[in-house]
Amino acid sequence: MELRETELPGIGRKYSLCTRSGEKLVIVVHNDERRDIFHMDPDEPDELLSIVTLDDEEARVVAAIIAGITYKPKFLENQEIALDSLIIEWIRLEPMSSCIGKQIGELDIRRTTGTTILAVVKKDKTNQINPGADYVFTAGTTLVVAGERKQLNQLKNLLLNGML
Incomplete structure (x- = not known):
């Protein structure tokens, strides 16, 4: 910004x-x-x-x-507490994200970061649960991902900046 x-x-x-x-x-x-x-x-x-x-x-x-002073979604608070070190997070893919146009398998996400992409929510609010290796990242979509904090930070760097 x-x-x-x-x-x-x-x-x-x-x-x-x-x-x-x-x-x-x-x-x-x-x-x-x-x-x-x-x-x-x-x-x-x-x-x-x-x-x-x-x-x-x-x-x-x-x-x-x-x-976020007046409201923080309880779902997020509960997930972080209930799942201990496993965190579920939402990552929005902006037009300048380096992953745009690439496939999940091409970036080898699970092996390189240890995270899992649970779902993809598109701009029109349709979703795809458990997208496969051939899913192509598009701008404006939101990824629902799971992993530990360090792994999620690596995933964000990979998706947004093209590096771990």
């Missing part, structure tokens, strides 16, 4: 960020405590897709939700 901060004299402060998925957000925090959130077109950086204006209270509520 790339984050830039700019002072806007007489207005407030501007934050520009590009996410791993290529989305661009511009957030302006006004001196009167309003927040404007601009969602920019990733293909046309000067084109605005949407804007949301929040007052101070609304911004704090949204921030708490996004930060």
